[in-house]
Amino acid sequence: xxxxxxxxxxxxxxxxxxxxxxxxxxxxxxxxxxxxxxxxxxxxxxxxxxxxxxxxxxxxxxxxxxxxxxxxxxxxxxxxxxxxxxxxxxxxxxxxxxxxxxxxxxxxxxxxxxxxxxxxxxxxxxxxxxxxxxxxxxxxxxxxxxxxxxxxxxxxxxxxxxxxxxxxxxxxxxxxxxxxxxxxxxxxxxxxxxxxxxxxxxxxxxxxxxxxxxxxxxxxxxxxxxxxxxxxxxxxxxxxxxxxxxxxxxxxxxxxxxxxxxxxxxxxxxxxxxxxxxx
Amino acid sequence: xxxxxxxxxxxxxxxxxxxxxxxxxxxxxxxxxxxxxxxxxxxxxxxxxxxxxxxxxxxxxxxxxxxxxxxxxxxxxxxxxxxxxxxxxxxxxxxxxxxxxxxxxxxxxxxxxxxxxxxxxxxxxxxxxxxxxxxxxxxxxxxxxxxxxxxxxxxxxxxxxxxxxxxxxxxxxxxxxxxxxxxxxxxxxxxxxxxxxxxxxxxxxxxxxx
Amino acid sequence: xxxxxxxxxxxxxxxxxxxxxxxxxxxxxxxxxxxxxxxxxxxxxxxxxxxxxxxxxxxxxxxxxxxxxxxxxxxxxxxxxxxxxxxxxxxxxxxxxxxxxxxxxxxxxxxxxxxxxxxxxxxxxxxxxxxxxxxxxxxxxxxxxxxxxxxxxxxxxxxxxxxxxxxxxxxxxxxxxxxxxxxxxxxxxxxxxxxxxxxxxxxx
Numbered sequence: 001x002x003x004x005x006x007x008x009x010x011x012x013x014x015x016x017x018x019x020x021x022x023x024x025x026x027x028x029x030x031x032x033x034x035x036x037x038x039x040x041x042x043x044x045x046x047x048x049x050x051x052x053x054x055x056x057x058x059x060x061x062x063x064x065x066x067x068x069x070x071x072x073x074x075x076x077x078x079x080x081x082x083x084x085x086x087x088x089x090x091x092x093x094x095x096x097x098x099x100x101x102x103x104x105x106x107x108x109x110x111x112x113x114x115x116x117x118x119x120x121x122x123x124x125x126x127x128x129x130x131x132x133x134x135x136x137x138x139x140x141x142x143x144x145x146x147x148x149x150x151x152x153x154x155x156x157x158x159x160x161x162x163x164x165x166x167x168x169x170x171x172x173x174x175x176x177x178x179x180x181x182x183x184x185x186x187x188x189x190x191x192x193x194x195x196x197x198x199x200x201x202x203x204x205x206x207x208x209x210x211x212x213x214x215x216x217x218x219x220x221x222x223x224x225x226x227x228x229x230x231x232x233x234x235x236x237x238x239x240x241x242x243x244x245x246x247x248x249x250x251x252x253x254x255x256x257x258x259x260x261x262x263x264x265x266x267x268x269x270x271x272x273x274x275x276x277x278x279x
Numbered sequence: 280x281x282x283x284x285x286x287x288x289x290x291x292x293x294x295x296x297x298x299x300x301x302x303x304x305x306x307x308x309x310x311x312x313x314x315x316x317x318x319x320x321x322x323x324x325x326x327x328x329x330x331x332x333x334x335x336x337x338x339x340x341x342x343x344x345x346x347x348x349x350x351x352x353x354x355x356x357x358x359x360x361x362x363x364x365x366x367x368x369x370x371x372x373x374x375x376x377x378x379x380x381x382x383x384x385x386x387x388x389x390x391x392x393x394x395x396x397x398x399x400x401x402x403x404x405x406x407x408x409x410x411x412x413x414x415x416x417x418x419x420x421x422x423x424x425x426x427x428x429x430x431x432x433x434x435x436x437x438x439x440x441x442x443x444x445x446x447x448x449x450x451x452x453x454x455x456x457x458x459x460x461x462x463x464x465x466x467x468x469x470x471x472x473x474x475x476x477x478x479x480x481x482x483x484x485x486x487x488x489x
Numbered sequence: 490x491x492x493x494x495x496x497x498x499x500x501x502x503x504x505x506x507x508x509x510x511x512x513x514x515x516x517x518x519x520x521x522x523x524x525x526x527x528x529x530x531x532x533x534x535x536x537x538x539x540x541x542x543x544x545x546x547x548x549x550x551x552x553x554x555x556x557x558x559x560x561x562x563x564x565x566x567x568x569x570x571x572x573x574x575x576x577x578x579x580x581x582x583x584x585x586x587x588x589x590x591x592x593x594x595x596x597x598x599x600x601x602x603x604x605x606x607x608x609x610x611x612x613x614x615x616x617x618x619x620x621x622x623x624x625x626x627x628x629x630x631x632x633x634x635x636x637x638x639x640x641x642x643x644x645x646x647x648x649x650x651x652x653x654x655x656x657x658x659x660x661x662x663x664x665x666x667x668x669x670x671x672x673x674x675x676x677x678x679x680x681x682x683x684x685x686x687x688x689x690x691x692x693x
Contacts, residue, residue: 010613012610012614013302013303015606015609015613016302016606016609016610018609019470019606019609023467023470023474024474027475027478034639036648038648038652039652064597065593065597065598066469066597066598066601067469067601068472068594068598069468069469069471069472069473069602070465070468096324096327097320097323097324097593097597099327099331100323100586100590100593100594101594103580104590125331126331126332127332128328128332128533128536129532131386132382132525132528132529132532133529135385135525136525136526136529139518139521143522144526144529145335146335146336146339146340147335149331149580150580150581151330151331151335186386186389186390186393187385187389189393190389190392190393190397191389201465202461202463202464202465202468203458203461203465203466205461206454206457206458206655206663207663207667208663209655209656209659209663210401210660210663210667212656213419213656213660214397214398214400214401215397216393222461223461223464223465223468224464224468225636225637239472239475242475243468243472243475244637246467246474246475247464247467247468247471247637248637248639250470250605251463251464251467251634251635251637251638252638253609254463254467254608254609254612254634255631255634255638257609257612257613258612258613258616258627258631261612261613261614261616261617262616262617262618262627265617265618287591288591290591290592291590291591291592291594291595292595294592294596294599295595295596295599297596298599298603301603302603302606310559311559311562312596313596313600314559314560314562314563314566315562315563315566315592315596316593316597316600317543317563317566318562318563318564318565318566318567318570319566319567319569319570319588319589319592319593320593320597321540321543321544321566321567321570322566322567322568322569322570322574323570323574323588323593324540325537325567325570325571326570326571326574326575326579326585328533328536328537329574330574330579332533333533333534336529336533337530337534349530351527352527352528352530352531353530353534355530355531356530356531356532356533356534356535357534359531359534359535359538360535362538363538363541368691369491372491372492372495372690372691373494373495373498374535375495375689375690376495376496376498376499376502376689376690377502377527377528377531378528378532379499379681379689380499380502380503380506380681380682381502381503381524381525382528383499383503383506383677383678383679383681383682384502384503384504384505384506384507384509384682385506385507385509385521385525386674386675386678387507387675387678387679388507388510388511389510390671390674390678391672391675393671394668394670394672395668395671395672395675398664398667398671399668401664402664415653415656415657418658418661419657419660422657422658422660422661422662423661423665425661426664426665426666427665427668427669429665430665430666430669447665448622449625450658450661450662452622452625452626452629453625453626453629453654453658453659453662454659454661454662454663454666455626455629455662456625456626456627456628456629456633457629457630457633457654457655458659459616459626459629459630459633460629460630460631460632460633460634460636461633462608463608463612463630463634464637466602466604466605466607466608467605467608469598469601469602469605470605470606472598472602473595473598476595
């Protein structure tokens with residue numbers, strides 16, 4: 001019983017150490033994890049797969065380094081999918097530290113898949129105030145973005161000739177860790193009625209199923225598991241699937257912690273009520 | 280790995296470990312990394328704002344395109360800098376009022392449409408039939424109603440309303456439990472990515488495969 | 490003058506933007522674009538206020554012995570990024586990008602990765618089935634967390650349960666919250682336009 005009481009008061013640094021060791025194990029002894037695909041991720045895959053040769057995909061990478069772990073894998077998977085199928089992509093970021101990350105991903109993948117900037121993909125850049133930027137893009141991309149991120153006027157980019165606003169793109173996929181998803185739903189989809197899907201972190205994932213059911217979004221990629229599912233669908237294992245084994249061990253450890261703490265709680269509570277009854 | 284990759288990524292690993300050291304206790308290495316990132320982030324954003332926002336959206340329109348109508352919002356934007364003066368900070372209210380008024384006006388119809396009307400319509404759109412889909416529709420209607428009643432504090436939660444409110448809090452607890460379960464995945468992912476990065480650096484440095 | 494004119498500006502612009510939504514015409518769309526473009530410019534010019542405040546505060550802290558070193562680190566980092574941001578191709582190569590990728594990204598992502606430890610510690614210390622409501626929350630979280638663990642023959646049942654939990658009770662709860670938020674946002678915006686809510690103006 002004293003052991004259980006001690007367990008209830010354990011220094012949190014022992015818990016930190018346990019978690020640290022838990023995520024070290026798969027780094028030393030890697031293993032694969034079976035992966036099932038959820039319907040909300042499949043819908044996004046089917047959408048990108050169904051794009052025609054003249055269709056444009058709009059990807060908003062509205063995240064910064066703090067959520068890179070979950071959103072970079074899905075960004076890579078979607079861009080790989082679009083580039084593999086030879087589809088044109090317009091990319092924007094509404095996050096202040098997004099441009100550096102977008103630049104790295106697009107340049108690397110463009111090199112891997114022989115895509116040419118300005119002809120196969122365009123990176124518009126960054127603007128603050130997401131709601132205003134989304135609404136201005138709905139009128140004309142050139143209003144908030146007269147030039148792309150590299151300072152090239154949009155009209156001189158071959159890919160941007162003939163496309164004006166969201167009416168000319170097949171759909172929008174927003175990858176975000178903040179409230180930008182709400183902005184795209186409220187100020188983008190509600191005003192301009194374009195098909196919208198979102199890729200979000202695990203923390204936010206449970207909060208957007210009502211928009212999926214109402215049809216305001218057509219798909220959700222929920223966190224790193226969703227990214228792993230997308231990688232499985234395009235058959236290109238990446239950072240998402242790489243994380244799966246770590247998630248298994250870490251989740252197992254946390255579940256054990258919760259069970260242990262509840263066992264200790266109920267055992268000591270029972271003991272305390274016996275002592276209280278005896279008095 | 281090249282020498283500059285070894286050095287740069289080595290610096291990244293060092294700074295990662297500086298932040299992790301906070302788990303033991305606050306220390307100078309953590310403070311150093313924290314302040315460094317604040318300075319780097321501010322400097323990065325300053326140049327991003329200048330080159331990719333101010334120059335194309337403000338400067339080019341005035342200096343190259345000669346669209347002098349944009350002098351008015353430029354002037355309003357510069358008025359914001361009066362906030363640093365105790366005597367003249369009230370002038371910045373004009374710029375703030377412009378921004379607040381426009382944002383508020385546009386948000387009313389869109390927030391109500393996207394957040395209320397579409398959600399109401401979706402709740403009652405699907406028919407309540409004697410099959411699985413119908414059962415789910417019924418559960419959704421009851422769940423939404425119960426949760427809304429729970430948040431309605433203008434009437435006492437007694438009788439039928441009290442019962443519905445009780446059901447509402449159970450539904451909300453399921454929602455929060457789902458949120459917590461997914462949050463654990465999200466937080467672990469952040470840690471795992473750093474471990475994978477450190478592992479990748481060590482294996483590259485030592486020339487170990489994988 | 491100090492408060493009345495800003496209130497008038499808020500009311501007039503607010504009503505214009507509200508009414509504009511219901512008028513489907515090219516003129517209405519032009520007014521909309523025109524005003525939003527102006528707001529973007531005002532916003533871009535006001536963002537450096539925060540940058541200036543940070544630099545000024547840390548410059549003053551250089552006089553404080555305990556804070557001097559850390560403020561110097563911040564200011565040096567800031568200056569290096571500003572100077573390197575003037576080099577050609579700063580967007581795609583050079584010291585500016587190198588510092589972004591090897592300092593900013595690792596530190597920011599590691600700061601947030603600490604949350605993994607904190608969530609584990611919180612789960613251990615606070616996540617106890619003290620009541621019926623806590624037990625419901627705990628059991629739901631378990632079902633969701635088990636989705637990431639291969640459970641062999643139970644995997645299909647678990648996946649089915651997770652799908653139903655997310656799309657029925659979780660969705661119902663979050664829908665009710667979202668509807669409340671939408672009503673709150675609209676009510677606050679109406680109060681601002683009518684001049685009832687004036688906290689954005691600050692004090693005289």
